[in-house]
Amino acid sequence: MTVRSVLFRVNELLPSSSSYQRAWRAGLGWLLFTASICVSAQVSVVPPEFIQATQDMREGKLREAADGFAAAVRRQPGFAEAHFNLGLVDEELGKYDEAIVSLREALKLKPHLHGASLFLGIAEFRLNHLDDAAAAVQKETSAYPKDAPAWMWLGVVRLAQDRPEDAADALDKAAKLSPDDQDILYHRGRAHLLVSKNSYAEMFKANPDSWLVHRVLAQANAEA
Incomplete structure (x- = not known):
C-alpha cells in the first residue's frame, strides 16, 4: 500500500455535503420550535400578529408564520x-x-x-x-461560550473554509459541551480525519523515506 493510497483511504471516509443539510435542519430545530414570546424593551405591547405567528411557527405553518411576523414588524418596527x-422562518423556507x-x-x-448571530451565520453559510x-x-x-x-x-x-x-x-469545544450529540461527533470526526490526512501528506512531502512514513503504511496495511 502506498502513501497516496493511505491518504485516499482517509479522504474517502469523509462524508458528502449532504451532512451539512442534516446539521442545518437540526440546528434550526434547536430554536425554531422552542421560540418563546419575548418582549423587547422598545415594545410596550406584543402585536397580536406576533402571537399568532409564533403559534403558526411551532405548528410548522411557515408561510402563515412569515406573513404574521412581517405584519408584526410593520406594526412594531423596533420589535427585535x-x-x-421572521428571519428564522425565511431561513427555513x-x-x-x-x-x-x-x-x-x-x-x-x-x-x-441569543441565536440571532448563529442563524445569521447559517444563512450566510448557505449562500x-x-x-x-x-x-x-x-x-x-x-x-x-456554552x-x-x-x-x-x-x-x-471552518471545514468549508479548508481550515481543519x-x-x-471548535468541534472539540462543542463535544465537551454536548458529548452525545451525533452531529457534533460526526463533524468532529471529519475535522480530525482531515487534520490527520494533511499531517501525513506533509510528513511524506518532507521525507518520503522516513521510518515514520513506513510505520503509517504498516498501520494502514494492518487495518485494511
Missing part, C-alpha cells in the same frame, strides 16, 4: 424578536437573502439576542459567504 423570528436582512435588523435592535458566516458564528460563541450548536457551526464553517485544525478546535 419579530425580526428574528430557503429565502436566505431575506433571512439575512431580518436577522441583521434584529441584531441592530438587540446586539446580543457560501464563508467569511461572513464565520464572523457571525464567532460572535455567537463569544456571547454564549452554546454547543454555535461551536458546532463554527466548526462546520480550527474546525477541530
Whole structure:
C-alpha cells in the first residue's frame, strides 16, 4: 500500500455535503420550535400578529408564520424578536437573502439576542459567504461560550473554509459541551480525519523515506 493510497483511504471516509443539510435542519430545530414570546424593551405591547405567528411557527405553518411576523414588524418596527423570528422562518423556507436582512435588523435592535448571530451565520453559510458566516458564528460563541450548536457551526464553517485544525478546535469545544450529540461527533470526526490526512501528506512531502512514513503504511496495511 502506498502513501497516496493511505491518504485516499482517509479522504474517502469523509462524508458528502449532504451532512451539512442534516446539521442545518437540526440546528434550526434547536430554536425554531422552542421560540418563546419575548418582549423587547422598545415594545410596550406584543402585536397580536406576533402571537399568532409564533403559534403558526411551532405548528410548522411557515408561510402563515412569515406573513404574521412581517405584519408584526410593520406594526412594531423596533420589535427585535419579530425580526428574528421572521428571519428564522425565511431561513427555513430557503429565502436566505431575506433571512439575512431580518436577522441583521434584529441584531441592530438587540446586539446580543441569543441565536440571532448563529442563524445569521447559517444563512450566510448557505449562500457560501464563508467569511461572513464565520464572523457571525464567532460572535455567537463569544456571547454564549456554552452554546454547543454555535461551536458546532463554527466548526462546520471552518471545514468549508479548508481550515481543519480550527474546525477541530471548535468541534472539540462543542463535544465537551454536548458529548452525545451525533452531529457534533460526526463533524468532529471529519475535522480530525482531515487534520490527520494533511499531517501525513506533509510528513511524506518532507521525507518520503522516513521510518515514520513506513510505520503509517504498516498501520494502514494492518487495518485494511
